Amino acid sequence: MAFDKLFSPIKIRGLELKNRVMFPAMGTKMATEDKFVTQQIIDYHVARVVGGCGLNFSEVCSVYAPAAPKKFLSIAGDEYTPGLKKLTDAIHIAGGKAGVQLWLGGLAVGSDPTAMIIIPSPMPVPGTEYTIPGASLETINEAVKAFGDAAKRAVEAGFDTIEFHAGHNYVPHSFLSPFFNRREDEYGGSLENRARFSIECIKAIRSNIPEDMPLFMRVVAQDDYLEGGLTIEDIIEFCKMAKEAGVDVIDVSRGNFSSAAIKYEVPPVDLPRGFNVENAARIRKETGLITVAVGRINDPSQAEGILESDKADMVVIGRAQLADPEFCNKAKEGKVDTIIKCVGCNQGCYDGFVSTEMPFITCMRNPALGREAEYTMVKTDSPKKVLIAGGGIAGLEAAMVLKKRGHNPIVCEASDALGGQFALAGAAPRKEEMREAAISRGKQVVNEGVEVRLNTPVTIELIEEIKPDEVIIAIGSSPMSLNIPGANQPNVTNSHDVLSGKSVVSGKIVVIGGGLVGLEVAEYIHGKVEDITVVEMLDQVAKDLGELRKVSVMENLYVGGVKTLTNAKCIEIKEKEVIIDKDGNTESIPCDSIVVAIGARSRNFDAISKYCEENGIRYHAVGDAVRARRALNAVAEASEVARVI
Structure with missing residues (x-):
């Protein structure tokens, strides 16, 4: 056009x-x-x-x-x-x-x-x-x-x-x-x-x-x-x-x-x-x-x-x-x-x-914003083969920057698709554009000529086969589990499985965790289930949302009749109820299914890091592989690493 x-x-x-x-x-x-x-x-x-x-x-x-x-x-x-x-x-x-x-x-x-x-x-x-x-x-x-x-x-x-x-x-x-x-x-x-x-x-x-x-x-x-x-x-x-x-x-x-x-x-x-x-x-x-x-x-x-x-x-x-x-x-x-x-x-x-912590504005999709002179793309005079473990948004950013600088990145993704949790986030209501952006970024990386291997988790054997000069670890995080009685019952699932369609819930639902992901799950299942209660142990829900997204999400939850309980800690899960401690009092919430959305924990990469150290291969961990955070941080770290290799 x-x-x-x-x-x-x-x-x-x-x-x-x-x-x-x-x-x-x-x-x-x-x-x-x-x-x-x-x-x-x-x-x-x-x-x-x-x-x-x-x-x-x-x-x-x-x-x-x-x-x-x-x-x-x-x-x-x-x-x-x-x-x-x-x-x-x-x-x-x-x-x-x-x-x-x-x-x-x-x-x-x-x-x-x-x-x-x-x-x-x-x-x-x-x-x-x-x-x-x-x-x-x-x-x-x-x-x-x-x-x-x-x-x-x-x-x-x-x-x-x-x-x-x-x-x-x-x-x-x-x-x-x-x-x-x-x-x-x-x-x-x-x-x-x-x-x-x-x-x-x-x-x-x-x-x-x-x-x-x-x-x-x-x-x-x-x-x-x-x-x-x-x-x-x-x-x-x-x-x-x-x-x-x-x-x-x-x-x-x-x-x-x-x-x-x-x-x-x-x-x-x-x-x-x-x-x-x-x-x-x-x-x-x-x-x-x-x-x-x-x-x-x-x-x-x-x-x-x-x-x-x-x-x-x-x-x-x-x-x-x-x-x-x-x-x-x-x-x-x-x-x-x-x-x-x-x-x-x-x-x-x-x-x-x-934010009082950020010296000037930036952009999750463009870490060079405000650093235009400093981040001018500089071609390398010593091209390296760089193995990137993980094809999420951070791994893709690293791959694109490395390729444009003249390196030879190889992206290995354990699943059958690129985009990682950024693509998963696009399953939540009104966030289709994020899914589209993750898919688009994957296509851009492929079109740039980057070698991409799907269904390929990074193992010691793979590193030995590829023989990279450096390794970037961008394997992300996985959902945290509850450590309370009843947490392993069949009616308990997690936010990632619900958003990805692996788990389908019905009836009365309790979502444990009132941060960004928990609230998005509540919105995602709204209209498909009978009743939703979000349980959050902090004094308010949506603490990890930015101000303007919070306004929009909270309005939609209010209109949808989603109940939220704060200062409430989940202490036990039974077959048809969740037991909570709210303000020092024990209460019961009747439910059919429980969705756990209490955060994510970095995936373990000790075997990779140990092998790299023993064999003199320089490695870098970026994004949620370091600590589960927002996509803004993950992309910025990946870009920075790719600019100094």
């Missing part, structure tokens, strides 16, 4: 773009503590420009110095212009176009206690006696001027376009939404009054940029989970006002961080692909504005279909370009099967962003 519409040019005022793909503003934690551009940010953007993207937007860029948080880019003073100019120069030299997203974060700047929080109306801080005051007229006027000054700097820094962020709970959105805005002056009350702050900002931006420079605006399609908030009809009227004030393009997003609607901002695999496209199509039709569709667009055929059906003029392909910076080039050249697709796991991009 040629994807003619996706890769057709578009002209907006004086800006000519070579295609309809936009790389959006996404938080990276790659800026300096004092808000300057880094070489890391430049390398990150240039990789996507070289990969064929039509328009790159910077991550959120603060316009007002008192409200500019640390570790986020800023354009609130002239001192930031040289660094931003270095970014735009690099993007232009690489053949791309650069946009800057002008931002005033409101409650979002709370991550930095020194940053000023600007909100329209007073807001009590839960658990304290403090109330955040509503913005004064003086602050509002200063903020409006700051947007204009920032726009002027953006022109000086060489940006081709600007995006005004009026969504996601940030200050313009909070003024616009009646949920947040309870003012009684000229900035509150009617929609026209609530829109006043945004319209003044738009006019300030427009008056400080050339006539032929287009102005984008990001909005939410509606206020989800906010009672009495904005409707899509309100947004359409606001967009008409913004058009009159000088906005050219509407970038239609969704979500807010004041409710469960945060799941729409960085939508996990649980949300349908393209879930927000129809909203963009309606806004486009009713405003006549050039419109960008957003929301889990991760496939070129999907993007082409959106454009061909006239639902949008451009598409945001964000996390899909985190997963594969060559997404656009591969699609344009018809090499769709080689694209490494985003699967909406959120492990590296969102969980990594909010």
Whole structure:
């Protein structure tokens, strides 16, 4: 498929773009503590420009110095212009176009206690006696001027376009939404009054940029989970006002961080692909504005279909370009099967962003994210034969990197299929894309020319036959068993066997273990059984899920009527009941079958490691073979090992 519409040019005022793909503003934690551009940010953007993207937007860029948080880019003073100019120069030299997203974060700047929080109306801080005051007229006027000054700097820094962020709970959105805005002056009350702050900002931006420079605006399609908030009809009227004030393009997003609607901002695999496209199509039709569709667009055929059906003029392909910076080039050249697709796991991009342990975002499917310069593929000058034990997602990653570097990897997988537990995870509801990704990665490895042997466990005899120079052990983990009376009864099975279809359960079910796998098993069997109770010994279920996947999974469990018991330890299994200790009291749960999902334990590879040590063969253990963890860690370790061999 040629994807003619996706890769057709578009002209907006004086800006000519070579295609309809936009790389959006996404938080990276790659800026300096004092808000300057880094070489890391430049390398990150240039990789996507070289990969064929039509328009790159910077991550959120603060316009007002008192409200500019640390570790986020800023354009609130002239001192930031040289660094931003270095970014735009690099993007232009690489053949791309650069946009800057002008931002005033409101409650979002709370991550930095020194940053000023600007909100329209007073807001009590839960658990304290403090109330955040509503913005004064003086602050509002200063903020409006700051947007204009920032726009002027953006022109000086060489940006081709600007995006005004009026969504996601940030200050313009909070003024616009009646949920947040309870003012009684000229900035509150009617929609026209609530829109006043945004319209003044738009006019300030427009008056400080050339006539032929287009102005984008990001909005939410509606206020989800906010009672009495904005409707899509309100947004359409606001967009008409913004058009009159000088906005050219509407970038239609969704979500807010004041409710469960945060799941729409960085939508996990649980949300349908393209879930927000129809909203963009309606806004486009009713405003006549050039419109960008957003929301889990991760496939070129999907993007082409959106454009061909006239639902949008451009598409945001964000996390899909985190997963594969060559997404656009591969699609344009018809090499769709080689694209490494985003699967909406959120492990590296969102969980990594909010984590205090990760220095910057990463990607489970692309460990080179944020390390573009450091991880440039370097060909080896001494090719080695490397035996990889295990064809799961970690083993496949190691094989691909080794092959591209010029080594000779041989993948030996004990089962009859590649993909391992990543493929198994795809059996859970709404996670089909993970299974598809595992299968696709296996095919990519084979197509790259890697030798793959299925139904071939790695034994001492096999190592003696292959005579590898080095060995990578990626044999993963297996489910842990309960060590309590009755654990071996015939009505007891484990999560892996249920998800793989080896075990079929019916009647009343108790799932022991309320982590990710236990909850996914509960969802998997829901509708096929009579009743489900999840028993978790910790104080809450879903502790090992990322925030946004947790929102989605817990909502589905609630709707499905799945019961969860916390602070409950399973102490005995009988023929038709499970005995638990809950808060020091012994209780009985009637059931027909028990599914154990208490975690996984690394498979033993002592024989392999001992043989390698005795025969001077260097070996490396990666992923769950070291310790059962998330796929993010497994892939990152495999990639790192394969880059140093």
